[in-house]
Amino acid sequence: MAELAGRQAVIKIDTTSSGPGVVIDGVDNHTYKELCDMLDISKYGNEYKNRIGGLKDTNVTLSGNYNPSDTNGQLKIVPGDFVWLQVLPDGTSGKKVKMIVEDFTLQAPVEGKQTFSATLQGTEAPTDVSA
Numbered sequence: 001m002a003e004l005a006g007r008q009a010v011i012k013i014d015t016t017s018s019g020p021g022v023v024i025d026g027v028d029n030h031t032y033k034e035l036c037d038m039l040d041i042s043k044y045g046n047e048y049k050n051r052i053g054g055l056k057d058t059n060v061t062l063s064g065n066y067n068p069s070d071t072n073g074q075l076k077i078v079p080g081d082f083v084w085l086q087v088l089p090d091g092t093s094g095k096k097v098k099m100i101v102e103d104f105t106l107q108a109p110v111e112g113k114q115t116f117s118a119t120l121q122g123t124e125a126p127t128d129v130s131a
Contacts (some may be wrong), residue, residue, distance in 0.1 A: 004090055005112050008089065008090055008091050009030065009087075009088065009090075010023055010086075010088040010091045010092075010103065011023070011024045011027050011062060011085065011088070012024065012054055012086035012088065013072075013073055013076050013077070013083050013084070013085055013086075013088065014086075015081075015083060016064055016084065017084050017085070017098065021053055021084065021086045021096075022072040022076075023073060024029065024062065024070065024073035024074055024077075025067045025070040025073050026031050026064040026065035026066065026067045026070065026073075026074065026116070027062055028063065028064040028065065029063045029064065030060065030061065030062045030063075030087065031060065031061045032060050032087045032095065033056070033058065033059050033060070033117040035056065035057045035059070036053045036055070036056045036057070037053070037055050037056075037057070038051045038052075038054065039051060039053070039054045041050050042063060047074065055078075056125070057097070057121070058060075058095075058097050058121075058126050059119065059120065059121050060085060060087060060092065060097070060099065060119070060120045060122075060127075061118070061120075062116075062117065062121050063067075063115060063116065063117040063118075064076060064115065064116060065113060065114070065115060066106055066108075066113075066114040066116045067115075074116060077102065077104045077116075077118045078099050078105055080101065081100070081101050082098060082099070082100055082123065083097050083100075083101060083120070084096060084097070084098050084099070085097055086129055087090075087121060088129075092127070092130060093129065094128075094129060095126040095128065095129065096109075096113075096126065096127050096128075096129040097122045097124065097125075097126040097127075098122070098124040099120040099121060099122050099123060100118060100121050100123055101120050102118075102119040102120060102121050103117075103119050104116065104117075104118045105117045105118070
């Protein structure tokens with residue numbers, strides 16, 4: 001298996017499931033998580049917890065340099081809106097997920113650059129995609 005440099009990653013966004021997606025400009029960090037609720041099924045007499053998997057989930061956090069002219073990328077990240085996000089670790093293949101935007105934050109410290117961050121929550125199962 002070949003290792004990948006973070007700089008190879010690409011994040012795309014679209015407002016329809018069938019679109020090719022548009023690269024979100026300025027992203028310099030992301031976290032893609034697939035999760036599963038853990039259900040405790042322990043009973044009297046167990047020395048250790050017993051668990052089974054429950055509902056699965058996906059969430060993504062993004063951050064980077066704010067670009068107010070990125071109308072088809074950053075400005076499509078609107079809290080409450082549904083979007084299709086593609087997370088492509090090698091720039092061409094990865095996961096595509098329908099998500100709802102939880103938050104979009106701008107930061108502008110007086111001594112530094114303006115940045116954005118966003119959190120998105122999955123609403124369907126992720127699918128494999130090749131760009």
